[in-house]
Amino acid sequence: MKGWTLIILMLFSAMGYCDCPEWTQGRAIQEMSALKQQIKEWDNAYWQQGESQVTDETYDDLRTQLLQWEACFPHVIGHEKAITAKGGNIAHPVAHTGVRKAADKHSLAAWMQGREALWVQPKVDGVAVTLVYRNGELVQAISRGDGLKGQSWLEKVNAIPSIPKVTTGLLANSVLHGEIFLRQPDHIQQRSGGLNARAKVAGAMLRHGASPLLSELGIFIWGWPGGPKAMPERLQRLAEGGFPLAQQWSWPVADISEVENWRKRWFTRPLPFVTDGVVVRQSREPExxxxxxxxxxxxxxxxxxxxAQATQVRDIDFTVGRSGKISVVALLESVTVDDKQIKRVNIGSVRRWHDWDIAPGDRVLVSLAGRGIPQIKNVIWRGVERHKPQPPEQRHFHALSCLYYTLDCHEQFLSRLVWISSSGVLAISGLNHAGWQQLVDTFHFEHVYSWLELTDQQLQGVPGFSAKRALEMWHRFNLVRQQPFRLWLISLGLPLPAAALRHLPDRHWDEVANRDELSWQQLPGVGAERARKLVAFIRHPQIAALVDALARQRITGFSRQ
Structure with missing residues (x-):
């Protein structure tokens, strides 16, 4: 769980988080109480047992969600406190200021404008601590808490070998702010991500009793209140006093391009710790x-x-592919991941959707899989009251359904048309799903080859079609008549493997129709079961009707001799 700084920032952003849900007061009480109780349980586990039961990203998102609901329903239920960190009873000699976050490259460039003596450092992902040295000895170690007070971590810090227990020179009487982190030799952030390292460190520091993880921790000093004014001297003194990492990983920068270069370098190359960004700081600090x-x-x-980014599921949509397979799509509140705007994610089959148990109103984490395909990583919150839509019945859709149009067949019918016009089948360029939708709505197609009957005058009357496009479409529909017989067989959906199709000697439908199961099995890749399906397919009444329609249009291989 992150400290108070992030929570304060979330308070400022909460009102713009999303639109307020249209809930009754009773529903609002139910939903807010459930989420508030869950966050309380996570807080107790974190602050009392040192256990992080969810990722920081999930926790942050759901706390922001709760704050937004509270802004929408201000009189319904008691508000969450803005600061969740346990303040403790030990005052920091110097307060932890926290660090503001730049929204993007441009806001960082604006902040840098006019500032001098700037340095960039990795933003080490761990937990913050204050170290207090008096007369050369470590006398206090204080958790960040609420920034003003924290808990004593001296016993735990004394068990961390990498943290000096004695210092000399300027450090002999000093207050240091730093990040206790999990040492990760040759960690590449781009490849391995955050590894939930912060939660592991917090668990080791907060848990009662010793933890074997303490020996694997290190510290990065990022603050020396009252230390040397010049950054080079400050870094040198820290290194001499047993804190070398700041000197090794701090570099002067003059403009945003240099910061961007270091940010990319540290994201893609080995580091000894997990990071979640970079920090740019001025050498000159207030007293x-x-x-x-x-x-x-x-x-x-x-x-x-x-x-991954969290977002809300707006609705669940069901699509039927040309073979009759039902797929489930989650429609999302728009979210951006790696510069890609995501509004929908394909969940997969109905069974997979049931396994995921996703309903409108749920919050999900969305990421990009291979080739930039959006995917749902997990469901991070399900509301108390949920309404899951009813999917279409699979028994109504199969490889031979929806060759003729009905309202119930709308999805599969359109999927068939899109597939028929694709480059691997009849290659009708210039028509996508929306274009076919327009033609179907305008002419009320009877079957999947009804477009062959359209005239150029009819196409001129299609809403949204220019005269030029209509003429081009008519020419393409005519040119497609010249496609070879083999491609027309594919367009019908004949369940014949590609290798068998290449070896098929037939040049007319009558030859295909006269084949029995034994003759089909003479072709490569066709076994007894496939042969049976081929014979059943060819004898199906709707296939026979479509073949007659193609014959009437004098399509090569179908016209009557």
Whole structure:
């Protein structure tokens, strides 16, 4: 769970999070109470047992969701506190300011404008701590808490070998702010992601009793209130005092392009820790006594784009493919992942949808799979009251259904037309799903070859078709008549493997229709079961009717001798 800074930022963004749900007061109480109780359980597990039961991204998103609902229904239920971190009873000698987040490259460039002596560092992904040294000895280690007070972590920090217990020189009497992190040699952020490293560190630090993980932790010092003014000296002193990482991973930058280069380099190359972005800071900082939570305007973070984004399911849509297979599509509130806007995700089969148990109103994590295909990673929240739509009955759709149009067949019929016009079949260019939809709605097609009957005058009257497009479409419909017999067999959906089709000697439908199961089995890839299906397909009444329609249009291989 992240600290108070993120929660404050979420408060400012909550009102723009999404539209308010149209709930009755009773429904609002139900939904908000359920989510509030869940967040409370996660908080208790995190702060009392040191266990992170959900990822930080899921927690952050659902807390933002709750804050947004509270803004929509301000008088329904008690509000969540903006600060969830346990403040503790030990005051920080110098407050943790937190770090503001740049929305994008342009906002970071605007922040950098006019500022001097800027440095960039990796934004190490761990948990924040204050170390206090007096007369060369570590006397306090304080969790960040609410930024003003935290809990004593001295016992745990003393068990971390990589954190110096004694210091000399300027560090002998110092206050240091840093990030305790899980050491990850040769970690590549782009390849391995966050590994939930922050939660593992928090668990080790918050859990009662010793943890074997403590020996695997390190520290990155990113703040030295009252330290040397010049960054090079500050880094050198830290390195000499046993804190070398800041010097190794801090670089001066003059413009946004340099920051962008370091950000990309650290995202794609090996580092000794998990990161979630970069931090740009000024060497010049205000006096330590003036540091206050939420007021660290001398530094800013530019986080990496998350590999997954949370969004809400608007609706569930069912589509029927040309073979009769029913697919389920989740329609989403628009979300951007890796510069790609996602509004819909194909879930797959009805069975897979039931396994996922996704309904309108649920919140899901969306990412990009191979080739940039959107996918749902998981469902992060299901509401109390859910209404799942009823899918079409699979028994009504199969390889021989919807060759003729009915209202119930609308989806599969259109899928057949789109497939027939594709490059691997009849190759009718210039017609996509929307174009076929327009033709079907205008001319009320009887079957999947009704377009062969259209005249150029009829096409001129299609709404949305220019005269030029209508003429081009008519020419294409005429040219397609010259396609070879083999492609027309494919367009019918003849269940013949590609290898068998290449070896098929038949040049007329009558030859195909006269084949029995034994003759089909002479072709490569055709066994007894496939042969049986081929004979049944050819003898089906609707196939016979379509063959007659093609014959009337004098299509090669179908016209009567």
């Amino acid at each position: 330590a006594q003036n540091w206050q939570p939420g007021q660290g305007d001398w530094l800013i973070a530019w986080k990496y784009d998350p590999e």
